[in-house]
Amino acid sequence: GFEFYLQNRGDGGVAKLKQSMQAMMGAAQQSPILAGVQTLWRSDSPQLTVEIDREQARAMDIPINNAFNALAGTMGTYYLNDFNKFGRTWQVLMSAEPEFRMSPKDISRIYVKSNGGEMVPISAFAEINYSSGPDSLDRYNNLSAVKLLGSAAPGYSSGQAIAEIERIAKEVLPTDMSYEWTGTAYQEKRSSGSTAIALGMAVIMVFLILAALYERWSLPLSVLLALPFGIFGALVSVWIAGMTSDVYFQIGLVTLLGLASKNAILIVEYALMKKQEGWTTGAAALEAARLRFRPIIMTSLAFILGVVPLALSSGAGAGARHSVGTGVMGGMIAATFLAIFFVPLFFYWLTERKISEQRKQQTIKDEIAQHHEHELNAK
CATH class of the missing domain: 1.20.1640.10 (Multidrug efflux transporter AcrB transmembrane domain)
Structure with missing residues (x-):
């Protein structure tokens, strides 16, 4: 198979990436030379956002970093340190027990320590809302990018599939969008000839x-x-x-x-x-x-x-x-x-x-x- 990144070299953000990705995949799925062209990126994944009212937090004498650290430590993304075992280095990430982070309501039960030593619930100075957006946003060559995967259809070579993707990209991508090969496709392009x-x-x-x-x-x-x-x-x-x-x-x-x-x-x-x-x-x-x-x-x-x-x-x-x-x-x-x-x-x-x-x-x-x-x- 092959892998490549769509890169946004201009404005438009996630919406521009989504539009170009859909145009690219639609044209690729119509080509008899290509098969299984897809992406693992989702632009409309359901999300739960926590918006902190910074003015309210300052009024309650709560450091903003304490609020972020409390969220990270509860949800499992708070980095502590490393340790060596079995000849490898492992990261230590802190999180709450699963039963305390299974529901959106559990976020409102997180307490943050103020400078005065008082434990304040995060719901007192933050709003918890449902929204949608990209599940992740990669960067390739320091540009916002989306990774696409695919392979050549039966009876066609990987070189023909790569040439077909390049042809489609020239036809459907705007001037401020580009693509870059990665993985085995990049090696094949590099060693061509x-x-x-x-x-x-x-x-x-x-x-x-x-x-x-x-x-x-x-x-x-x-x-x-x-x-x-x-x-x-x-x-x-x-x-x-x-x-x-x-x-x-x-x-x-x-x-x-x-x-x-x-x-x-x-x-x-x-x-x-x-x-x-x-x-x-x-x-x-x-x-x-x-x-x-x-x-x-x-x-x-x-x-x-x-x-x-x-x-x-x-x-x-x-x-x-x-x-x-x-x-x-x-x-x-x-x-x-x-x-x-x-x-x-x-x-x-x-x-x-x-x-x-x-x-x-x-x-x-x-x-x-x-x-x-x-x-x-x-x-």
Whole structure:
């Protein structure tokens, strides 16, 4: 789900907050992308107010602070001190016994001590009235604010829900009202775009390791070109399952890059070895695909069957396991049964391209050498 605050940056007080909150919730409840948009804030909660006549209290020689402390001490909000127990610090709040603070009439029985030592009932200088108003009024970024909660509707991601809330806010909120994300929605907004960076860094790391392994820059591309098959399979699998690209799926996607690279490396490494033994590029690629087919299928099937319990799990945390299991399983199936036929082709194409470039460079060098030789003979 998501959490955000509506903030009043202008005038209007509670009435302005209530009006903007109702407009925001009304529009959000009509959106098919959002579900369960609500707030725990109530603007018209029944209240019991005690209005102290300060002039009357002064005439009776009663300090105002004594009246407030008597009310707080009876109703349970009077702070005394702290004490340590079980490795934690606890506050001590004073209050009357429950039977002495259950009825509004109990307030009129509270006595306040005057400067002369006389105990005066609070009803002698205060009025007790019923009213309505907000049960609480939060402040966020030092502004009056109301907290709203909600979640994405089934079939929609949290990112789509956040974008929908932002669209509604632009349409219904006045210029002196704003919103701020908090909780997981704030973290998601703050880290938006980091997934692409993580995937990009993973691909770069794989490329650099393979470049160091093969001691050339072009050959690792035959491995990296197999990665889109795994990503495609993962996206298709979560789409078929009606799931979203959440953070758990993205973690599995980074893992999938390494697993897809492993299968491609098995083929490329063996093909390179045969090429160094004098085989032609085409024969080396076909031989590598033939001999590596069974170990790739066996190891991949073992992994796919191993993540089936994740994709079919139930109970607490099942949503996270479904995202990881479904994405990785679908991606691994595609990386195994599609990439295994294309990796030899990529190896052949890149190797032959490199050989063709080397031949052209050698031809140019030979022509330059012959030209210099003719010039020397002419002299």
